[in-house]
Amino acid sequence: MTLLIPGLRNSAAAAIAATFVVGAVLIALPFVVAQTPLANAGVRALAFALLYVMLALGLNIVVGFAGLLDLGYIAFYAVGAYMYALLASPHLTSNFPALAAMFPQGFHSSIWMVIPLGAALAAFFGVVLGAPVLKLRGDYLAIVTLGFGEIIRIFLNNLNSPLNLTNGPQGITLIDPVRILGVNFGRTQNFFGIELPSVYLYYYLFLVLAIVTIVVCIRLQDSRLGRAWMAIREDDIAAKAMGINVRNVKLLAFALGATFGGVAGAMFAAFQGFVSPESFSLMESIIVLAMVVLGGLGHIPGVVLGALLLAIFPEVLRHTVVPVQQQLFGKVLIDAEVLRMLLYGLAMVVIMLYRPKGLWPAPEHGLNPTIRRGRNGAKAQTA
Amino acid sequence: METFIQQVLNGLVLGSLYSLIALGYTMVYGILNLINFAHGDVLMVGALTALSVILLLQAQFPGMPGWLLLVAGMAVAIPTCVVVSLIIERVAYRPLRNAPRLAPLITAIGVSIVLQTLAMIVWGRNYMTFPQLLPADPIQLLGATVTVTKLLVIVLSALIMAALMLLVNRSKLGRAMRATAENPRVAGLMGVNPNYVIAVTFAIGAGLAAVAGVMLAATYTVAHFYMGFLPGLKAFTAAVLGGIGNIPGAMVGGLLLGLIEALGAGYIGQLTGGVLGSHYQDVFAFIVLCAVLILRPSGLLGERVADRA
Amino acid sequence: MSHPILRVSGVNKRFGGLQALSDVGLTIERGQIYGLIGPNGAGKTTFFNVITGLYQPDSGTFELDGKPYSPTEPHKVAEAGIARTFQNIRLFPEMTALENVMVGRHVRTKATALGAVLRTKRTREEEAAIRRRSLELLEYVGIARYADYQARTLAYGDQRRLEIARALATDPKLLALDEPAAGMNATEKMSLRSLIENICKDGVTILLIEHDVKLVMGLCDRVTVLDYGKMIAEGTPAEVQRNPAVIEAYLGGAHKSVATKEVA
Numbered sequence: 001m002t003l004l005i006p007g008l009r010n011s012a013a014a015a016i017a018a019t020f021v022v023g024a025v026l027i028a029l030p031f032v033v034a035q036t037p038l039a040n041a042g043v044r045a046l047a048f049a050l051l052y053v054m055l056a057l058g059l060n061i062v063v064g065f066a067g068l069l070d071l072g073y074i075a076f077y078a079v080g081a082y083m084y085a086l087l088a089s090p091h092l093t094s095n096f097p098a099l100a101a102m103f104p105q106g107f108h109s110s111i112w113m114v115i116p117l118g119a120a121l122a123a124f125f126g127v128v129l130g131a132p133v134l135k136l137r138g139d140y141l142a143i144v145t146l147g148f149g150e151i152i153r154i155f156l157n158n159l160n161s162p163l164n165l166t167n168g169p170q171g172i173t174l175i176d177p178v179r180i181l182g183v184n185f186g187r188t189q190n191f192f193g194i195e196l197p198s199v200y201l202y203y204y205l206f207l208v209l210a211i212v213t214i215v216v217c218i219r220l221q222d223s224r225l226g227r228a229w230m231a232i233r234e235d236d237i238a239a240k241a242m243g244i245n246v247r248n249v250k251l252l253a254f255a256l257g258a259t260f261g262g263v264a265g266a267m268f269a270a271f272q273g274f275v276s277p278e279s280f281s282l283m284e285s286i287i288v289l290a291m292v293v294l295g296g297l298g299h300i301p302g303v304v305l306g307a308l309l310l311a312i313f314p315e316v317l318r319h320t321v322v323p324v325q326q327q328l329f330g331k332v333l334i335d336a337e338v339l340r341m342l343l344y345g346l347a348m349v350v351i352m353l354y355r356p357k358g359l360w361p362a363p364e365h366g367l368n369p370t371i372r373r374g375r376n377g378a379k380a381q382t383a
Numbered sequence: 384m385e386t387f388i389q390q391v392l393n394g395l396v397l398g399s400l401y402s403l404i405a406l407g408y409t410m411v412y413g414i415l416n417l418i419n420f421a422h423g424d425v426l427m428v429g430a431l432t433a434l435s436v437i438l439l440l441q442a443q444f445p446g447m448p449g450w451l452l453l454v455a456g457m458a459v460a461i462p463t464c465v466v467v468s469l470i471i472e473r474v475a476y477r478p479l480r481n482a483p484r485l486a487p488l489i490t491a492i493g494v495s496i497v498l499q500t501l502a503m504i505v506w507g508r509n510y511m512t513f514p515q516l517l518p519a520d521p522i523q524l525l526g527a528t529v530t531v532t533k534l535l536v537i538v539l540s541a542l543i544m545a546a547l548m549l550l551v552n553r554s555k556l557g558r559a560m561r562a563t564a565e566n567p568r569v570a571g572l573m574g575v576n577p578n579y580v581i582a583v584t585f586a587i588g589a590g591l592a593a594v595a596g597v598m599l600a601a602t603y604t605v606a607h608f609y610m611g612f613l614p615g616l617k618a619f620t621a622a623v624l625g626g627i628g629n630i631p632g633a634m635v636g637g638l639l640l641g642l643i644e645a646l647g648a649g650y651i652g653q654l655t656g657g658v659l660g661s662h663y664q665d666v667f668a669f670i671v672l673c674a675v676l677i678l679r680p681s682g683l684l685g686e687r688v689a690d691r692a
Numbered sequence: 693m694s695h696p697i698l699r700v701s702g703v704n705k706r707f708g709g710l711q712a713l714s715d716v717g718l719t720i721e722r723g724q725i726y727g728l729i730g731p732n733g734a735g736k737t738t739f740f741n742v743i744t745g746l747y748q749p750d751s752g753t754f755e756l757d758g759k760p761y762s763p764t765e766p767h768k769v770a771e772a773g774i775a776r777t778f779q780n781i782r783l784f785p786e787m788t789a790l791e792n793v794m795v796g797r798h799v800r801t802k803a804t805a806l807g808a809v810l811r812t813k814r815t816r817e818e819e820a821a822i823r824r825r826s827l828e829l830l831e832y833v834g835i836a837r838y839a840d841y842q843a844r845t846l847a848y849g850d851q852r853r854l855e856i857a858r859a860l861a862t863d864p865k866l867l868a869l870d871e872p873a874a875g876m877n878a879t880e881k882m883s884l885r886s887l888i889e890n891i892c893k894d895g896v897t898i899l900l901i902e903h904d905v906k907l908v909m910g911l912c913d914r915v916t917v918l919d920y921g922k923m924i925a926e927g928t929p930a931e932v933q934r935n936p937a938v939i940e941a942y943l944g945g946a947h948k949s950v951a952t953k954e955v956a
Contacts, residue, residue, distance in 0.1 A: 143672065224818075333504075353490070
């Protein structure tokens with residue numbers, strides 16, 4: 001916590017107090033939001049925002065820490081989601097009688113198995129996708145990863161014949177909700193007299209996962225591996241000369257980044273109850289990238305902020321823009337979806353022009369922090 | 384199952400379109416080291432603008448001949464695309480010319496999204512039919528069937544590319560473009576205004592994209608706000624295939640990619656024993672892209688990128 | 693009888709039409725400060741890049757501390773024990789001075805991602821050791837006070853020192869310095885000279901590319917002179933200075949007569 005709030009660094013008591021306050025707010029949040037006009041949809045949006053936080057932090061490892069521009073990151077989300085969908089829904093057993101015979105109860109998977117499995121599978125894909133592209137320069141890497149992401153989406157869309165693996169554009173439905181220690185997250189549960197609708201339960205689960213993700217990322221950042229990633233990002237030739245096996249370290253970035261995507265994907269599948277290739281389009285990859293870049297590339301608090309802002313803002317928009325337009329024009333000129341995309345695009349352009357390091361970049365610490373590099377890279381003189 | 388000649392012809396049509404679009408990518412990359420992500424969307428703007436003009440004219444002047452409508456559509460599409468492209472260059476790319484490479488790429492993606500959403504707002508989300516303007520009767524040629532529109536694509540593209548080669552190799556402006564593409568700073572010292580040359584490069588690319596967009600819509604009789612994405616990506620592949628920054632390379636790359644895609648889509652069913660069908664057609668371009676970038680990143684004819692010393 | 697720290701011979705490297713290196717080789721004994729000099733464009737940095745694995749030679753044999761090595765991968769070369777600095781300083785600009793040096797410790801440490809995430813005792817101890825050693829090295833080169841400043845904000849001379857500290861962090865057997873004194877004034881050069889002498893005294897052999905004749909004279913035990921990719925002289929600095937071929941290479945044919953005069 002002290003890392004996230006400068007100024008509290010030296011006061012252990014203040015840090016603990018802050019943690020309690022923030023913790024209390026986060027726990028109470030669903031109840032508060034449910035009272036607003038957003039109601040349960042608002043809590044749902046919060047839950048999705050937490051998934052995006054995981055995705056953004058995962059992508060941050062690849063783009064922010066290691067400096068590798070991945071435009072196909074959503075593929076790992078898709079892998080995790082479809083993996084869970086296949087292992088926890090009637091799809092496989094209803095399409096392949098042999099499997100139905102072997103598993104008369106159908107496919108149901110425990111979360112304790114799914115999370116490590118999702119992580120491992122996504123990591124595997126991370127290595128497979130990353131290995132051939134490691135030596136490409138920046139923009140080429142971006143395009144190839146974009147291509148990979150699209151290839152995966154096309155395959156998901158078309159692998160419904162000759163063998164119906166993914167059920168094509170219709171996707172896979174009837175996915176099991178999460179079940180932990182007998183508690184079914186798909187139903188409203190009652191804890192000590194407090195009613196917790198399914199959406200709240202998922203929110204708390206994702207909150208825990210997001211916090212774990214944040215902690216893991218912070219630890220990775222301040223480690224030998226984290227430094228190696230940053231060295232590669234800054235100057236990969238010098239990094240090589242200093243003994244870093246750049247190829248393996250880059251692969252590790254891809255693999256580790258992918259694991260967060262995979263786990264988030266599995267949770268998404270459970271939460272939403274169905275998956276289809278539509279949820280894993282290029283636009284989603286770009287949105288996650290926008291969250292990382294606009295939040296503060298490489299700076300964990302910035303990335304979290306970026307994810308939360310870009311995930312929640314469209315929801316707020318959806319509930320304000322439509323009625324406002326109805327009031328003003330009597331009809332909806334621009335629907336919320338389109339407006340959301342337009343604003344994403346504008347945000348990307350505007351922020352790169354005026355605040356290229358993001359909204360909350362890593363603090364600079366140097367001899368003369370007022371020496372700023374001008375637009376053309378030259379050092380400005382200070383008095 | 385279509386004949387080999389038919390596939391080849393289809394490939395040439397597709398390839399000509401890819402070449403026109405690829406030229407825009409390659410010229411901009413050659414000078415700025417920037418993948419103009421929004422280029423595909425510029426072609427979309429051209430196609431949709433032309434469509435609006437054509438529909439308007441058809442409503443006002445029902446007797447107007449098809450070819451005239453097409454010309455009118457292009458006559459409006461080209462300047463529109465040029466203006467849009469110049470605005471983008473001036474507002475979104477020029478300020479970031481010396482920024483680290485991530486910034487212009489993000490901006491380019493942002494611009495692409497903005498163009499698509501603006502198009503969604505103006506023209507709606509639905510697929511629109513681009514009217515059949517030229518006679519649609521099939522013509523038999525060398526054992527294959529073509530339409531006038533398809534022939535026009537091939538011929539028009541060839542003419543335009545020849546004109547471009549003349550411009551680049553024989554004119555003062557062309558010399559200035561080649562010099563700026565090799566070393567903008569030194570070209571500046573020799574009296575070439577790099578901003579002007581860059582603007583012209585974008586303008587030419589946009590013009591080519593406009594023509595390609597209109598012809599694409601005319602050939603496949605459909606237009607919509609997302610129509611620029613795939614052709615744009617494939618054209619970029621073509622540019623890389625031929626050698627990024629290399630103008631003849633873009634032409635060769637485009638034609639070659641078109642042929643690969645047409646032949647691949649035609650024969651993939653046979654090759655994979657029916658497992659993969661022709662809806663995997665788009666995957667071909669991606670596979671070519673990945674293969675080229677991984678195995679031979681400088682492309683077939685070699686890349687020509689600015690020396691940013 | 694101990695082997696020479698570095699024994700390289702028969703190195704050839706061609707870039708298209710340019711033969712950058714022709715049959716170049718040298719032998720450096722343990723504990724020496726060895727100079728590699730020559731006019732601009734002679735191939736000195738190319739030679740550095742070849743022995744450290746950044747360029748692949750067309751031919752050559754390479755032996756480090758008695759063991760043959762193949763300079764195909766820079767990180768393996770660093771692991772084997774050659775560390776280098778760069779002619780145009782290549783620090784990690786956004787990282788702090790301390791972090792830059794800590795990166796140098798990467799090759800001699802083992803902590804894994806898992807260890808980092810779980811914060812195992814072994815990982816924590818290794819981290820603390822890395823930190824300690826890095827601070828020591830910053831102290832050693834004289835810039836400990838800038839430990840937490842971003843590398844790009846350091847003064848030029850301090851950046852060069854930082855690069856040296858980072859290279860030392862890899863515990864090299866041979867430290868290859870590429871024009872470490874470039875851009876320094878006389879005082880800075882003296883300070884650099886005593887640093888290099890200290891490094892040598894503390895057990896690291898040094899290979900030095902330098903243009904400053906006085907510095908080379910004062911520091912180096914032996915020198916090889918390159919011109920147009922070929923070795924034109926080899927020996928002690930005094931011997932090499934009087935070599936007519938060397939003088940011609942630096943000053944042109946008209947100055948061959950200088951060979952008979954003593955150079956201070």
